[in-house]
Amino acid sequence: MVTEPPPLVSVRGLSIHYGDKVALQGVDLDIKTNEIFGIIGPANAGKTSFLRALNRMDEFVPGMQVLGDITFAGRDVRTVRNLYALRKRIGVVFPLPVGLPLSIYDNVALSPRLSGITKHAQLDEIVERCLRRAALWDEVKDRLKGLGSLLSGGQQQRLTIARALSQDPELLLLDEFSIAVDPVTTMRIEEVLKELRQELTIVLVTNLVQQARRLADRTSFFLGGLCVEIAPTEALFSGGAREQSTVDYLEGRFG
Amino acid sequence: MTTIDPMFVATPLEKRNHTIQQLVRTLLLAVALLLVVPALLILGVLVVEGAPGLSWSFLVDPPRSNGAAGGIGLPLLGTLWLTAGALLLALPLGVAAAIYLSEYARDNWLTRTINVAIVNLAGVPSIVHALFGVGAFVHFLHFGKSILAASCTLAVMTLPVVIVATRESLQAVPKAFREACWSMGATRWQTIWRVVLPNSGSGILTGLILCVCRAVGETAPIMFTGAVFLRSMAPQSVFDKTMALSLHLFNVSTQLTDVPHHLPFSVALVLIIVVLALNGTAIAFRMRLRGRKKW
Numbered sequence: 223m224v225t226e227p228p229p230l231v232s233v234r235g236l237s238i239h240y241g242d243k244v245a246l247q248g249v250d251l252d253i254k255t256n257e258i259f260g261i262i263g264p265a266n267a268g269k270t271s272f273l274r275a276l277n278r279m280d281e282f283v284p285g286m287q288v289l290g291d292i293t294f295a296g297r298d299v300r301t302v303r304n305l306y307a308l309r310k311r312i313g314v315v316f317p318l319p320v321g322l323p324l325s326i327y328d329n330v331a332l333s334p335r336l337s338g339i340t341k342h343a344q345l346d347e348i349v350e351r352c353l354r355r356a357a358l359w360d361e362v363k364d365r366l367k368g369l370g371s372l373l374s375g376g377q378q379q380r381l382t383i384a385r386a387l388s389q390d391p392e393l394l395l396l397d398e399f400s401i402a403v404d405p406v407t408t409m410r411i412e413e414v415l416k417e418l419r420q421e422l423t424i425v426l427v428t429n430l431v432q433q434a435r436r437l438a439d440r441t442s443f444f445l446g447g448l449c450v451e452i453a454p455t456e457a458l459f460s461g462g463a464r465e466q467s468t469v470d471y472l473e474g475r476f477g
Numbered sequence: 478m479t480t481i482d483p484m485f486v487a488t489p490l491e492k493r494n495h496t497i498q499q500l501v502r503t504l505l506l507a508v509a510l511l512l513v514v515p516a517l518l519i520l521g522v523l524v525v526e527g528a529p530g531l532s533w534s535f536l537v538d539p540p541r542s543n544g545a546a547g548g549i550g551l552p553l554l555g556t557l558w559l560t561a562g563a564l565l566l567a568l569p570l571g572v573a574a575a576i577y578l579s580e581y582a583r584d585n586w587l588t589r590t591i592n593v594a595i596v597n598l599a600g601v602p603s604i605v606h607a608l609f610g611v612g613a614f615v616h617f618l619h620f621g622k623s624i625l626a627a628s629c630t631l632a633v634m635t636l637p638v639v640i641v642a643t644r645e646s647l648q649a650v651p652k653a654f655r656e657a658c659w660s661m662g663a664t665r666w667q668t669i670w671r672v673v674l675p676n677s678g679s680g681i682l683t684g685l686i687l688c689v690c691r692a693v694g695e696t697a698p699i700m701f702t703g704a705v706f707l708r709s710m711a712p713q714s715v716f717d718k719t720m721a722l723s724l725h726l727f728n729v730s731t732q733l734t735d736v737p738h739h740l741p742f743s744v745a746l747v748l749i750i751v752v753l754a755l756n757g758t759a760i761a762f763r764m765r766l767r768g769r770k771k772w
Contacts, residue, residue, distance in 0.1 A: 282656055284584075310662035320657040323676050323771035332671065333661045371771055382657070389661055 228296065230255045230393060230423050231276065236290035238271045238280070238447075245271040249290075249449045251442060253393075258415065258424045260438025260455060262431055264476065267444035269427045270317075273395045276425070277312040278305055295392065310337065313386030317398040319378035321370035322385075326353075326362050329370040329381055333389045348388055355418070356384035357410050376407030383411065387418075394424045400433065412437055431472055435459050443468045523749060527742030535743065540720075543707055544728050545736045549744055554711055555624075555704065555719035556693055556751065562628025562715065563635060563692040564685065570632070571639025571688075572681060578640070579647035580669050599637035603697045606634045610702040625715040627703025631692045638691070639684035646680015647673060676771055682763040689755045693748065696723040706732070722748045 229252035238246040246268035253259045261269050271286070273279075278299055280286040292299045294308070302308045310333070322329050330349045339345060349366070353359040358380040362368070370381050379399055386394060396415075400408040415424060415437055428434050434441045435455060442452040443465075450465050451458075463469045470476055487495070538548025574591075582588040601609075610630030620626040650673050658668040704721040706728050712719045726748060730741040 277660065279656070279660055282659060306662040306664060308662075309660055312660075314657075314660040316653065316657065318653065320653045322654055322657060322672055324672070332658070332663075336661065336663050336667055336671075369771060385657075385661070 227255060229253055230295060231425075232291075232293045234291040236272070236275060236288070236292060238268065238275060238289070239287040240283075241285050244447055246275075246444075247447045251449060251452055253423060253425060254440075255423055256419060256421075257439040258419055258426055258437050260434035260441035261425065261427045261444055262429075262434050262441060262471070263444035263450075264471065265429075266446070268447045269444050270397055272444070273314070273397050273425065273427060276393075276395060277309050277314065278302070279309075279314070281305075310389050311392050313389050313391035313394045315379070315382050315386055315394070315396045315399045317401045319375055319382050319402055321373055321378040321381050323369060323371045325367045326370045326373070326381060327366040330384050330388050333385065352384040352387040353381075355387055355414065356380045357414050358384055376403045379403050379407070380411060380414075383414065392422055394418065394422055395427075396424060397427045398429050400428070400430065408433075431474075443471060445471070520749070523742055523746040526739055527744075527746035530737070530739040530743035531746065536747070539709065540707070540725070542735075543733060544725060545733050545740070549722065549725060549747060551708060551711060552720040552722045552725035552744075553747065553751070556722040556748075558624050558712055558715075558719055559627055559631060559699060559703070559721055560689060560692045560755070562624055563631035564688055566628060566632035567635045567639050567688050567692075568681075568685060571636050571684060572643050574636075575640045575643035575647060576669060576674075579644045580665060580673065595637045595640055598633070599641075601634075603634060603695055606630055607698040607701045609633070610698055615702055621716065622701075622705075622718055623703050623716045624712055624719050625703070627699040627719075627721075628715070630698045630702045631695060634695065634698055635688040635691050638687040642684035642687060643677070643681050646677040646683070649680065650676050678766045679763045682759050682766070686756050686759045686763075689759070690752055693752050693755070694723055696721075696727055700724050700727075722751065 231253040233249055233251050233253075236246060236249040237244070245266075249268075249272065261272065263269055271280075274283065274286070275288045275292060276294070276299070280288050288300070294312070297308075299308060322332065324332065327349055330352050331345045334345055334348050339348070350359060350363075353362065358377060361377060362373070362381075370378065373381060379402065383399075399411065403411070412433070415426070418424065426434065426438055438455045440452060441455045441458050443450045443458075443463075445467055451463065451468055453462060453464075458468070459472065463472065535548045536553060537550040539551050540549065541547030578588065578591065582591070607630065610626060610633070614620045614626035614629045615622055618626075620629070654672050654676075655668055658672050659665075663671070699721055703718055704724045705718045706720075706724065708718060708720050710717075722744065726741060726744045729736050729744055
């Protein structure tokens with residue numbers, strides 16, 4: 223019998239509060255290595271809060287309180303001393319594209335530089351590889367010195383993905399990445415994600431139910447701070463949902 | 478005859494709104510123009526009365542007859558020393574404090590205390606700063622009456638404006654940039670150094686401009702701490718006393734008799750030109766910075 227490898231991320235009894243307001247309550251779930259784990263659900267379901275807790279971004283939000291256990295690669299993230307190393311292993315793509323006001327090249331070279339890489343040849347190689355993987359290289363290869371923050375929304379989002387990839391992360395967190403991106407670019411990014419699945423693990427928070435269906439191996443449905451259910455995507459979408467609220471959401475009756 | 482679409486005929490209410498809007502606009506414009514009048518009058522009087530006295534020798538020659546004749550070389554030089562000194566002290570300290578307050582400080586009693594201190598420091602009258610300077614720098618730190626003591630006093634006085642201007646410009650850099658950088662595993666300082674500071678240059682220059690304005694023009698804080706009415710030598714080091722334009726202006730306008738009519742106007746004109754020239758440079762630089770739109 224083949225024993226399953228331990229999950230990359232394991233969450234037990236996760237609750238998140240903002241002051242008196244409860245954003246997430248008692249979430250238990252595992253994210254397996256090299257899967258795309260989809261999270262769907264209406265606004266205020268706690269999806270973004272969940273992502274924030276994974277790489278301790280809660281520290282950037284005053285008043286955000288995280289309770290429960292989260293282990294990443296076998297380590298309890300609540301007790302990780304070297305936060306910088308933890309965050310380097312977890313790439314994040316925010317809903318609105320954030321092209322830093324640096325050149326396109328510097329945007330992608332930022333993370334390698336932060337970790338001490340200074341050789342030009344090495345940086346050139348990383349920048350080109352990451353931009354290619356994010357399907358942006360052909361559009362920007364002639365103007366790498368241009369400002370990353372002046373690219374179009376779709377290009378900036380791919381730049382953000384390239385930047386996240388330059389960290390060489392094991393886990394990629396995508397928070398509604400297509401919210402400010404046109405449908406064609408969205409499709410291109412989705413193709414990129416399918417390829418990336420070979421090498422890393424992706425948590426995909428999305429407000430597009432069909433996007434989860436196209437990409438995710440397993441999908442979970444969050445509602446009002448609760449993780450209602452988790453199931454293999456195909457099963458969930460072909461009538462296998464256990465909970466009535468999931469069925470209602472998938473069929474567009476609310477949300 | 479063309480018929481007008483009734484949809485676009487102004488109703489009485491729309492007409493009234495339009496009249497009010499025109500009225501308000503005219504009123505506001507009048508108030509704004511009113512502000513230009515004193516500025517133009519001051520400059521006009523100074524140019525008409527003072528310009529004839531300007532010459533190269535006026536700018537470089539030392540004063541004679543206690544200042545009633547001769548040039549303003551020494552006071553001009555002294556003012557440049559004092560301003561440079563104040564800038565060198567106030568800018569780094571002010572920017573450092575602003576970075577702490579904007580990027581590191583949490584909202585706790587310490588931060589609130591610091592903020593209250595800054596506001597109070599900004600509200601202290603300059604003559605009180607002068608007395609503080611005498612006590613702290615001239616006597617306690619044994620700088621004596623010197624350029625150093627006067628520059629320190631000016632720096633303390635201008636610190637609040639530098640801090641506030643810099644803090645505002647740091648705050649203007651979107652939080653999303655910081656979060657993106659932090660989430661990559663950058664430390665706060667790496668984020669500040671690579672992303673925040675390069676994009677707040679214009680605010681720091683604003684702080685510099687405000688600092689120059691006050692440092693050049695103030696009289697009270699320097700007259701007890703380093704500036705003298707008359708001195709026959711250019712300062713050799715920061716421990717020397719010096720003449721200064723602002724004090725010289727006070728001198729020739731109120732303390733001396735037998736001063737040629739044009740002299741105070743010429744001194745004042747030079748004082749204003751120094752401020753405008755220094756600010757002009759900084760503003761030109763700032764416009765270049767702002768011209769490159771970043772996001």
